Amino acid sequence: MSQVYIAAELPTITTEILKAHQLDYKVYAGEGLISHQELMAQVEDAKYLITALSTQVDKEIIDHAPNLKLIANFGAGFNNIDTSYAKEKGIVVTNTPIVSTNPVAEVTIGLILALSHRMVEGDAQMRKDGFPGWAPLYFLGHEIAGKTLGIVGLGNIGQEVARKAAALSMKVQYWQPHQKSDPEERSLGVKYVTFDELIETSDFISINAPQTSANYHQFNQNVFQQMKATAALVNVGRGPIVDEAALRDALKNKDIAGAALDVYEHEPAVTPGLQDMKNVILTPHIGNATVEARDAMGKIVADNIGLINDGKKAKYVVNQ
The missing domain is CATH 3.40.50.720 (NAD(P)-binding Rossmann-like Domain)
Structure with missing residues (x-):
């Protein structure tokens, strides 16, 4: 069982930070965007989910993740996540603002x-x-x-x-x-x-x-x-x-x-x-598609997992 599931390929800084916190992780390695069915299967045992702005995390996904503590959205927006339902389930949802x-x-x-x-x-x-x-x-x-x-x-x-x-x-x-x-x-x-x-x-x-x-x-x-x-x-x-x-x-x-x-x-x-x-x-949604911004976003999502894992409060919580 992986403690962290990463639903898209992210900058290497993300996994480097997870390793420093001694957290096991698994990264989606398929072609294109992860499917709803694949994500549903992968989150069954995960404690932490890192997902891209392009991936929907709806009620069905959340119901298939009974151990989930945090959904760290890789993006400034969070319309792709059912934040209210996540809150009902005691799941923290964060985003990556400011760096964009x-x-x-x-x-x-x-x-x-x-x-x-x-x-x-x-x-x-x-x-x-x-x-x-x-x-x-x-x-x-x-x-x-x-x-x-x-x-x-x-x-x-x-x-x-x-x-x-x-x-x-x-x-x-x-x-x-x-x-x-x-x-x-x-x-x-x-x-x-x-x-x-x-x-x-x-x-x-x-x-x-x-x-x-x-x-x-x-x-x-x-x-x-x-x-x-x-x-x-x-x-x-x-x-x-x-x-x-x-x-x-x-x-x-x-x-x-x-x-x-x-x-x-x-x-x-x-x-x-x-x-x-x-x-x-x-243009293909390239607003924050820079090495600098994406590295900063990768650091935020990984750091937030580290904070929650250490019993601390995450930053940039959007469903308090």
Whole structure:
């Protein structure tokens, strides 16, 4: 029996820490993502489960793990876990926040730049038809300096996006259900606006919010029709916040100018039609896919197992 089951291949720092705590572990070694049935079979004797954000840990999985003390989610989100049911069973659930802040913010800004300067479209042009030669009006994009960025969700990641955008001379406004304090807003150089004002006046809209029951399809047909025809949407938050079919139609109808998605409504699937559009950038959920961030995440999940195993409290508990 392995004390720890790791449901995906993780950075080596994770297993090094587990070894230092003298904990036995087993790692899923199959092709692709672990199946529901495989996970259910593997957790029967486990005390600790490390699982990736892409793997569902539902009531059925939890019921098959009578010895489970901790579910350490390798990711900042935790929508993949039935946290309430885990709490009922006395199982602690943790995530890996904070370490994703900088890389996701960097990707957000990178996507904004790539959209405005048509970098991905230009790369495809070079690979397919080549470069016909410099001309004054050839392949024009837009500068982001002086443009207005609207951030939906001013948590840790949203705040870092605001800092980086301000450094690039963008005007930054934000909306979320609760306004920040005046000192916080002034330190970030951001302005709080209503949701309607944000979508009507922003040149770029960045979704940096977690998924909640209230924001499912928050960006829908009506919202896209309210946005500027020259505006672009960037989603690095959670896929279901955007109605992707409505987004596809809005782009097709030129209600908005462009979009960049790093997360998807039906992840890992992409809504048909989006992949064929030149003014859409699609990346495979790479927001925190850096060596630095993933090592830090691996350390957090392993350290939390060590803490629980030593009779101490875990860090970053999401179901207290």
